[in-house]
Amino acid sequence: MIKYIKYYLLAFLLVTGSVACSEDEGAQILGALHEKVDIEPEPGMNLVGRVTDGKNPIEGVVVSDGFTVTTTDARGIYQMRVKRTTPFVFVSVPAEYEIPMENGHPKIYKKIALGDNDVVQRSFKLERAAKKERFTLLALADVQIGREDEVTMLDEEVLPFLIPYVQKELQAPVYGISLGDLVWDNMPYHTIYKERIQKIGVPVFQAIGNHDHDKAVSDDTEADASFESAFGPTYYSYNIGDCHFIVLDDVLYAGSSSYTADITDEQMAWLEQDLQYVPKDKLIILGVHIPTSRRNRPSTQVENCEELYALLDGYQVRILSGHSHNNYTTTISESIEENTLGSVMGAYWNGKELCNDGSPRGYAVYEIEGNRIKNWYYKGTAYPREYQMYLYGPGESVSEQYRDGLIFNIFNWHTTWTVEVQEDNSDWVTLPSDSNLKYEMDRRAYDFMFGETVPEHRPTAEPEDKNDHMFYYKPVSDSWEKVTVKATDPYGNVYTESIQNE
Known part of the structure; x- marks a missing residue:
């Protein structure tokens, strides 16, 4: 069932022949601008409108009420049959036109408010602009x-x-x-x-x-x-x-x-x-x-x-x-x-x-x-763009099997990324796929990673999802001093973070 709400509109009528009409611009209920029906409706049509750039008609604009999708003709005119309860008509703004704005927000729709009227007219004016490359x-x-x-x-x-x-x-x-x-x-x-x-x-x-x-x-x-x-x-x-x-x-x-x-x-x-x-x-x-x-x-x-x-x-x-x-x-x-x-x-x-x-x-x-x-x-929000991971040290995992190593939380990781690790001055090593903990966390990410030792990095909510962007790394040397992680995404962005052995 399409979603709708009823709008109770007290509108005065403008009559052309035997056709009644009203126009609600969406800003007012009473005293709104009313558009006279000056388009001859085709048989059975009760919603008509014109799309222009203010002076000239725009052909081929896609217009819809959420049920029917149609386009404007060479005169910029569209017509359709709508249910009396249908609340909106909207334009799929073409790429060569600006997004219409009203009070700082996109406004690509108008209320229909058909009510007891035989035909309503809802017209749109679009501002022509260069296509955004x-x-x-x-x-x-x-x-x-x-x-x-x-x-x-x-x-x-x-x-x-x-x-x-x-x-x-x-x-x-x-x-x-x-x-x-x-x-x-x-x-x-x-x-x-x-x-x-x-x-x-x-x-x-x-x-x-x-x-x-x-x-x-x-x-x-x-x-x-x-x-x-x-x-x-x-x-x-x-x-x-x-x-x-x-x-x-x-x-x-x-x-x-x-x-x-x-x-x-x-x-x-x-x-x-x-x-x-x-x-x-x-x-x-x-x-x-x-x-x-x-x-x-x-x-x-x-x-x-x-x-x-x-x-x-x-x-x-x-x-x-x-x-x-x-x-x-x-x-x-x-x-x-x-x-x-x-x-x-x-x-x-x-x-x-x-x-x-x-x-x-x-x-x-x-x-x-x-x-x-x-x-x-x-x-x-409060971090620089380069901040894309957090590294947890030894003992910060509450899971016994990972407590002897490091946990890397790479926030936006996906399988298309490459994750590399450098321990002290050794060569970079690409982490194998089984280093990713995938969906092993049944509850909170932090329940799996750490306990009360780092509360400043511990969320307090009860999430519903598992986390697929955690990595485990066991340092080769027990006396390691610094581990650096480099994560490269498919767009060529390279992010690095380091952790010291304290």
């Missing part, structure tokens, strides 16, 4: 504010580091995507979240998470009301450069914090239509909240993920997800990779600045050229 993508996961003290921590411990890094260090233009759990079960905080995220100073699109649903509402289609009021549709698409972005809602909510990971049939049908207008040489970047594939815990991945992958077959795809408050990457196929990101809030808003897996709370940065990801990295 390169851009930077900022990816956030699980900001998750729900109390005033958490807003204070966001204001004092995250934004003062995040904002200058985005505005001064990242190559413009920069676009953002936030991967759900914007708030923590407290629906009025969507407004507070909007105020804070606007301060970053770049367009940030939103995905819906499980904590963005009203847990007092048991119906999935109505529990989204707060999110939709603040951000519009829960699934949509847009284009930047040679990338086609898709945002999906993979939370099927049942109320009282109960939900399953599932993409509805309506979304799948919409996605199939949307992709018909996307050439195969485009890079697909798909944003969701719950990871679509969790090879270490398949019982918690999206139930119908294989159907999703089948629709994406033939494209180069990068899936971005959050939810787990852990960093891990999954190679789904030769053409599909999923990056599950650590969270902005960390394990919790607890002052420890750590995610469940011992990595710092943070976000991801993607440098995109044409239809490829040239580089990407995870960045700890």
Whole structure:
């Protein structure tokens, strides 16, 4: 069932012949700008509109209500038949146009508010711009504010580091995507979240998470009301450069914090239509909240993920997800990779600045050229970009079998990385695959790594996931003085850290 909410709109009528119409620009309920229907609707059509650059019509723009996907004709006109309960119509902004903004946030949609009207007209004006040959993508996961003290921590411990890094260090233009759990079960905080995220100073699109649903509402289609009021549709698409972005809602909510990971049939049908207008040489970047594939815990991945992958077959795809408050990457196929990101809030808003897996709370940065990801990295919010691992000394592992060696936590490691170790002045040695502890940690990363000896690096949350980026190394010499670890990712980034034998 597609998600919807009812909007009760007292609108005055403008009449052309026998056709009534109203226009809600999304900013006001009463006194909103109303658009007269000046497009002759085809038989059976009750939603019409025009897409222009302010003067000239734009042909071929993809427009959708979440059910039907169509395109504008040579006059810039689209028409479709919509259900009276359908809340939004949105444009998949073409790459040659700027992302429309309203009050510092992307606004690619309009409310339909069909009500008792026979036909409504919703028109869009896009600003023409040069196609972005390169851009930077900022990816956030699980900001998750729900109390005033958490807003204070966001204001004092995250934004003062995040904002200058985005505005001064990242190559413009920069676009953002936030991967759900914007708030923590407290629906009025969507407004507070909007105020804070606007301060970053770049367009940030939103995905819906499980904590963005009203847990007092048991119906999935109505529990989204707060999110939709603040951000519009829960699934949509847009284009930047040679990338086609898709945002999906993979939370099927049942109320009282109960939900399953599932993409509805309506979304799948919409996605199939949307992709018909996307050439195969485009890079697909798909944003969701719950990871679509969790090879270490398949019982918690999206139930119908294989159907999703089948629709994406033939494209180069990068899936971005959050939810787990852990960093891990999954190679789904030769053409599909999923990056599950650590969270902005960390394990919790607890002052420890750590995610469940011992990595710092943070976000991801993607440098995109044409239809490829040239580089990407995870960045700890309060740490320099180069900080990509933490090394634990002898005795810091609570597991007897690893207590005599070193544990390396390489936050964003994947099988495509190379990990090398140098003991004192010896030659570099590449760690074999069996040095990686894979999914052996059944509970907390720190429960496996260490005890109370290093509490400043110990998260206090109860994570749900295992960690696949821990390495064990037993020094060759009992009298070693320094061990250096060098981790090289597939993009040519080389990160090093050293530990002294005390």
